[in-house]
Amino acid sequence: MMTDQQLFDYTLMLADSTLIMSQRLSEWNGHGPDLELDIALTNITLDLLGQARFLYQFAATVKNEESGGTLVTEDSLAYLRDAHEYKNVLLAELPNGHWGYTIIKLFLFVHWQQQVYNNIQETKSDALAAIAEKSLKETAYHIRWTDDWIKRLGDGTEESHAKMESALIDLWPYTGELFQPAPFETFTAKARQGIFEEMKRSWQQQIFSVMEEATLSIPRDNTWMQSGGKTGTHTEHLGYILAEMQYLQRVYPGCEW
């Protein structure tokens, strides 16, 4: 059985991961390789932002049920927490790099989201189940799009293939964290032994099959994995993202359009 604090932390982890991924992707706005791709990525960015909003709104209602303390809102959660309070997975905050780099990041991320949303019933939260039910429809389209690009770039030219292989080696150490339960996720591990192993296997099955079709090398299983994002230990990149995202609210507290 989840405590309210675990529910709050877990929801924040999902919300933060989705928001930071959205914020990173939005850096492509106006810089896409062509107009259709710029619009495609912007649409995905907006979907993720919408999901983040629902998650923050729910996190706020969970927090506000505690008696005493100032009321929180989706905005105060997003704009007034510092890097060490953010619980996003590290994969979300990594730089965009070249187009292929961004595609791989998003590919790994949206397949992870699908696993999480498909297993949300472990939280026993109706609100999270409703958010997951809705988000899965969008994730399905995100997956189609990223899978397609993995194949086009992986099984593309010699140059695109080489760039994708190199990017995959860089990014792979950040995937371990996705299936390592943080302390606030142990409710799930207790509830159903091995669920994180199951999710990881299912995730690997899906992405490896796409990567094989893309003629990309499957990384070794014993690669050293980076972690810490879920518990507030981030790379230096998050500081810059938050500085830009939170600037206005920090300088003009309470400002509105």
Add this chain to the structure above:
Amino acid sequence: MVTDGHMVSPAHITLTDIRKLVSEIPDPEIPVITIEELGILRDVCEKEGTFIIVITPTYSGCPAMDMIAVQIRMKMLEAGIPHFRIEHQLSPAWTTEWINEEGKKKLMEFGIAPPQGGTEEDLEAIHPACPQCGSEHTALVSSFGSTGCKALFRCEDCREPFDYFKCH
């Protein structure tokens, strides 16, 4: 208190009146179709003297939802209704299956090819009829179009591009 040319006394407003008022609100992006025809308006009910309008968001990030809430608020205030509440219902999730036939016809007339049915599809495998010339000799340009809910297609006969409302 005047609304639509009829004198309406707040004391005599019925649930039916409210339903009619709210169901006629057009979608901000596609003004030929109402929020009822799109399946965004889920329920209008009354509880202890407060009218409750239940809406459901289409896509998670849809910016029109904020606009729709504002328009509902304005309609209610114009009609002099003091006690009302707008509720957002996430489950059951909105689906294009809730767009009725009348709505689909209006989309087509407006120049947007309506969703073909189902809740997810392989966009590369379908050939929606061109809203301009009716030809089915159409091809996908991009899965993501001018808004999150639409994809971009091109007609190979009349050569015009058009939006397709994706199955959701």
